[in-house]
Amino acid sequence: MTTILIVPPFSTLCNAAFALRREVFVWEQKVPEEEEHDADDLTATHFVAVMAGEVVGTLRLIDKPEHVKIGRVAVRMAFRGRGIARQLITTAMAHARASGRDRFYLTAQSDKLGFYERLGFSAFGPEFLDGGMPHRAMRDYDLPGNQLAHS
Numbered sequence: 001m002t003t004i005l006i007v008p009p010f011s012t013l014c015n016a017a018f019a020l021r022r023e024v025f026v027w028e029q030k031v032p033e034e035e036e037h038d039a040d041d042l043t044a045t046h047f048v049a050v051m052a053g054e055v056v057g058t059l060r061l062i063d064k065p066e067h068v069k070i071g072r073v074a075v076r077m078a079f080r081g082r083g084i085a086r087q088l089i090t091t092a093m094a095h096a097r098a099s100g101r102d103r104f105y106l107t108a109q110s111d112k113l114g115f116y117e118r119l120g121f122s123a124f125g126p127e128f129l130d131g132g133m134p135h136r137a138m139r140d141y142d143l144p145g146n147q148l149a150h151s
């Protein structure tokens with residue numbers, strides 16, 4: 001069974017999530033270490049997925065005026081393909097909706113578009129590089145005739 005929790009920055013569980021992010025993004029995907037943590041980590045809402053006493057997944061939500069940004073979605077390699085990321089994202093979106101936010105945005109690695117499309121997101125705008133990897137912006141809401149900046 002997987003439990004999803006909100007954890008304060010730099011709590012023990014959040015530190016385990018930061019270690020998991022390093023494992024996935026810096027070691028596995030070769031994102032430069034200095035780009036992995038940023039100032040948003042201090043104010044973001046951090047979610048963790050706990051299974052058998054271990055943090056096996058994480059993401060963060062950043063409140064922006066126009067939407068809530070979902071980021072740093074990571075699941076430990078040995079635990080992938082079991083619906084953990086889907087559970088993290090749907091729980092985090094339900095949490096934000098409960099406080100009146102209903103527009104969600106993210107920037108996806110281009111090979112993960114299908115994963116987010118299954119969760120109701122559509123890509124928009126041109127492909128760009130982030131952490132050395134191609135990305136597209138995605139959102140789950142319509143904004144006719146407008147393009148959002150990548151933020």
Ligand SMILES: CC(C)(COP(=O)(O)OP(=O)(O)OC[C@H]1O[C@@H](n2cnc3c(N)ncnc32)[C@H](O)[C@@H]1OP(=O)(O)O)[C@@H](O)C(=O)NCCC(=O)NCCS
Pocket residue numbers: 024072073074075076079080081082083084085086087107108109111112113114115116118
């Ligand atoms: C991407 C990642 C978070 C997915 O985690 P996961 O727990 O394995 O995903 P889930 O098991 O919840 O998958 C949910 C759905 O997406 C699909 N899916 C998973 N990875 C996918 C991918 N790379 N491309 C397309 N679809 C994918 C699954 O088949 C599943 O489909 P279903 O609901 O129809 O069965 C995980 O592979 C990971 O941590 N990768 C490294 C970090 C990363 O790339 N993060 C995302 C940055 S944009």
